[in-house]
Amino acid sequence: DAGVTQTPRHEVAEKGQTIILKCEPVSGHNDLFWYRQTKIQGLELLSYFRSKSLMEDGGAFKDRFKAEMLNSSFSTLKIQPTEPKDSAVYLCASSPDSSQNTLYFGAGTRLSVL
Amino acid sequence: SQLAEENSWALSVHEGESVTVNCSYKTSITALQWYRQKSGKGPAQLILIRSNEREKRNGRLRATLDTSSQSSSLSITATRCEDTAVYFCATDAISGSWQLIFGSGTQLTVMP
Known part of the structure; x- marks a missing residue:
């Protein structure tokens, strides 16, 4: 079975650029999550979709971060404009449904903003 | 402050030894999960x-849960170099909710 696929694995951006990260969840999973991971803050939830509907839009991350789920098998996370403090690993995870609460993570995209 | 937190930043053991990672949490929960990265x-x-469970096993792994002290432990027996990883505990932010809150993690290093 294919797991969660994230592309690209690495991204380097100049300050002020727009970047788009991509995620393909496990086939048949209804829930999709975007997390940001840094050494200092750990894992922070950015967005949560249930059956393609946005359930959580990230609170403090709303300003420059926008996640979309155009269909059940593909999601994007846009950061616009990027800032050096956005340098982190961005993880996508999917779950069969919210009652199971088990997350299957992708390998992540490491973003460096210069 | 973290709702779930591992009690050690880092641990190191030699191959074959046993090790335990501890976690404490601050809310009533439906379940607690252990992840490895x-x-x-x-x-x-x-x-x-x-x-409603006190202990769960998965091969060389054993997790315990004490809801009265709001704590959990993950024990690994007969450690191997490939067990080297960061170990996280995670709980539902509000009992029964969908959102998982992760601790900051414990780096375990297993040395040859």
Whole structure:
């Protein structure tokens, strides 16, 4: 079975650029999550979709971060404009449904903003 | 402050030894999960233990849950170099909710 696929694995951006990260969840999973991971803050939830509907839009991350789920098998996370403090690993995870609460993570995209 | 937190930043053991990672949490929960993250990979679930369970095993892994002290432990026996990873505990932010809150993780290093 294919797991969660994230592309690209690495991204380097100049300050002020727009970047788009991509995620393909496990086939048949209804829930999709975007997390940001840094050494200092750990894992922070950015967005949560249930059956393609946005359930959580990230609170403090709303300003420059926008996640979309155009269909059940593909999601994007846009950061616009990027800032050096956005340098982190961005993880996508999917779950069969919210009652199971088990997350299957992708390998992540490491973003460096210069 | 973290709703779930591992009690050690880092641990190191030699291959073959046993090790325990501890976690404390601050809310009533439906379940607690342990995840492992190897370098360059995303976290992977190891064990999910529900609030009405006291112990759960998965091969060389054993998780315990004490809801009275709001704590959990993950023990690994006969450690191997490939157990080197960051170990996280995670709980539902509000009992029964969908959102998982992760601790900051414990780096375990298993030396040859």
